[in-house]
Amino acid sequence: MAEIIWGLATSHVPSIGAAMDNAKTHDEYWSPLFEGYQPARDWMAQHTPDVVLVIYNDHANAIDLDLMPTFAIGTASHFPVADEGWGPRPVPPVLGHPELATHIVESLVDDEFDITVANQLQVDHGLTVPLSVYTPEPGDSWPCPVIPVLVNVLQYPQPTAKRCYALGQAIGRAIASYPENIKVAIFGTGGMSHQLSGERAGLINESFDHMFLDKIQTDPEELTRITREEYIREAGSEGIELIMWLVMRGAMNPVITRIAETYHVPASNTAAALALFENSENPS
Amino acid sequence: MAEIIWGLATSHVPSIGAAMDNAKTHDEYWSPLFEGYQPARDWMAQHTPDVVLVIYNDHANAIDLDLMPTFAIGTASHFPVADEGWGPRPVPPVLGHPELATHIVESLVDDEFDITVANQLQVDHGLTVPLSVYTPEPGDSWPCPVIPVLVNVLQYPQPTAKRCYALGQAIGRAIASYPENIKVAIFGTGGMSHQLSGERAGLINESFDHMFLDKIQTDPEELTRITREEYIREAGSEGIELIMWLVMRGAMNPVITRIAETYHVPASNTAAALALFENSENPS
């Protein structure tokens, strides 16, 4: 039986990746963020999974304007790194886990989730930046295979927070029913508060962010009652990415342990956070 | 408030379209099928909707191997007729109804259906053949706008029959909540029993087909309990298209009236059927 061992919530702004790619992590601007990452990185290096699921959104790269899925799962054996308009990030190729991904898709569709199957997929910064947050120096290859789980946050109507949490719960059931004894980590990415365009560009809402960082562990159900409109109003037009953290949270046990946390403003135009949770034993 | 006035279940094999396009409907081979259509066509011509929803599947034309949605809805203002490999069918352009389609998508996503939005879409025989069954001689234009609703039947795992029926019920709620007073017809297409490849190619299962034709009106819930495997085993690898009739049925009232029905073997490699139902008043 496969098992989720930990969950990582992290922002995925491209500039966090660029800071690493261009060796700027010790700059005055970036060092507070990367120093904040260190305790989580140290702990994760001691608790290595066999495969990671990355919940993220594509940013106008692999998903076409023509056909926009609410939820998609990548079932390929490898995922080329996308050229987002300035050449692909200089990171290792991303390898998939077709067997587990196929099992998850089949399980979710049986469970009444209307999954789009990404049989082929290029991955953008939404996926590769979280991998870099986890493994800053991967060398020639990432430490394990990756299953991309895509959520539409770009085009209204995004899935509701409630539906994202339910998807996570169903992913948790799917992983628990996978017959191989493997360890899985799950990443919820995006956020925190940020808005790129319009007169509210540059919006940061620290109190909403801290509330969310707290409740994602202790009371995710309350976060599922926040409407799309409220997410956009409070966290900004791009802050709605936070619903993807709820997918991660739903896949984990009711009780989880906070291993590390950091919050920093600004990383580019966003409030950036990291929160790492160990999946506690379920009292059964 | 928009209202569904009738539902049409019909096979959508390309050769039915080709028979019409090539004026072969009076041939010995085709005339029994087209004579069977006549009572339904006469009744529909007296009960014209303002818009039709066509539940269908794409056949390797507009939906790419790379990204295969479980459910997709076309929100464009027009849908070009696809070249499926032998030039586009000589039929009028298909116009959409973006306002109602957008309302349905938003309503379904709120209702926890994970819809893929087809902002642009080419339509193949799966959609145009049912339009021709409805309107054999459209002249320069189809009688009304069309909203394509796509269901994955090509790649396992297809949605369950139960999920298809639930989608139909949610579509029914979405239409009922549309503020304009318009009349809607809904088409469930595909089927009946058929299989194109493998040693069972040419499979026809009349008793399953007749059971299905009966229960789609009187006991659709029972049809939702049939597994994917059983659909494929009984109705053939392509006969699983019948799950799309359940979307149509779900959108209609619990009690519906059968206006017309016909069943014929063969139309190309398939058993072809048509069943027309009027949406009876709901006792409320």
Add this chain to the structure above:
Amino acid sequence: MSSKPDIEGTYVFGIEDNRRGYALNKLCSTFTSAENRQLFLGDEASYCDKFDLSPEQRSAILERDWVKMLDLGGSIFYIFKLAQLDKKSVQYLGGIFTGMSTEEFIAELKAGGRHFG
């Protein structure tokens, strides 16, 4: 570990088949453009070179080995586009798949179709 059912005499196209048959199906998918149809008919072998076909897939296409195409991950809806280029019908393919002549296959359908189980 897929839950895909195994049904005798029946291809059920699933996610693993999509992966395995990708290049073959992708090639056939390009026949939705008249220009590509011309290019293929003009020089089949070099058209094949543009896709990452396995040697088996390549020869199945060039030799029109329809059963092999399915066995190698082809989906009937993609493969049928190649058959159409050859002006072959679904009944022709049905005959091939069932070991009959096209005429025999059509006759069975006219007699009410083939029954199983």
Add this chain to the structure above:
Amino acid sequence: MSSKPDIEGTYVFGIEDNRRGYALNKLCSTFTSAENRQLFLGDEASYCDKFDLSPEQRSAILERDWVKMLDLGGSIFYIFKLAQLDKKSVQYLGGIFTGMSTEEFIAELKAGGRHFG
């Protein structure tokens, strides 16, 4: 009749915007290929001719009227690819959207970001 929320100072990109802004966003989407980036930079006007842009969209692109692009159905994620071609940052765009210089916009972010409501 869309339920899309209307939030002051905020673009919420929806299905209707996708339809309205399609050609503009599509054009920007092609910048994911180096070849297309070269083609565009070589001759912007004739590159624009390949897309079914409205006259307003066309001039918004050629004149780099970023606010107008958004108003005409552009999505920030597509438009940003054009900004990157110009070597402009999201902070530069943020300054434009808020009527500040890039430096002022960056300073506000460094001071904890902009607060509303």
